[in-house]
Amino acid sequence: MHIATEGLVLREQDIGDNDRLITILSRDLGVIRAYASGVKSIKSKRDSGTCLLSFSSFMLHKKNDHYRVNEAVCKHFFMEAGNDLFVLSIAQYFCELAELLCPKESPADTFLRLMLNSLYFLTEGKRDLFQIKAITELRICTVSGYCPDLIGCSSCGAFEKNLMYFNPNDGSLLCQDCSERNGFQLNRTVLSAMRHIIYSEFNRLYAFEIPSEDSKYLSEITERYLLYQTEHHFKTLDFFHSL
């Protein structure tokens, strides 16, 4: 069976001198692994389209539950020569997140849009790096079934007080009067940023600005929340923190 789809290469693994096993976040099939042979021969058109962080259009062939890449044409490559290690480490972390949390063998358009937009803003340097990290972490949690409840205080229902407290274990919110001051303290800026990331329409997702000290704190919160919810150890995140 032949399948045409588009996708982002999340992982590449060389096999022998000339072949490659790639993991793709594809629009129509979600996360799949596909075998690409002969990718490193000089004339291979499949080569650039099967590299890590390539967004490519693919022609795949499926046989006995295995996918083979017949053709891969790169449409955008998210690894610009000028990107620093900091940016590249976050890009690879996004790939690890996607591989874990995106649907497998089923359509994944929402996830692919999130990844492509986050990588675009990240590699173009158009937004604060910690803000992009926080948006990606919290939004991917939200769309994959780990959505926190930030509508109001889980005890008295208050929508907003000067300070609210977020519990990353269960994703709940308490106001300053109901909380015993556990969890992350949220000022109005950070709380409204978190609400924006969770509840906004996708086309408005990246359209907010917060001071850089708030975005760094926000990224600590979203990271902790994601780690609690997924109970997963991300090697790429360790690398980012080691820089």
Ligand SMILES: [Zn+2]
């Ligand atoms: Zn309350």
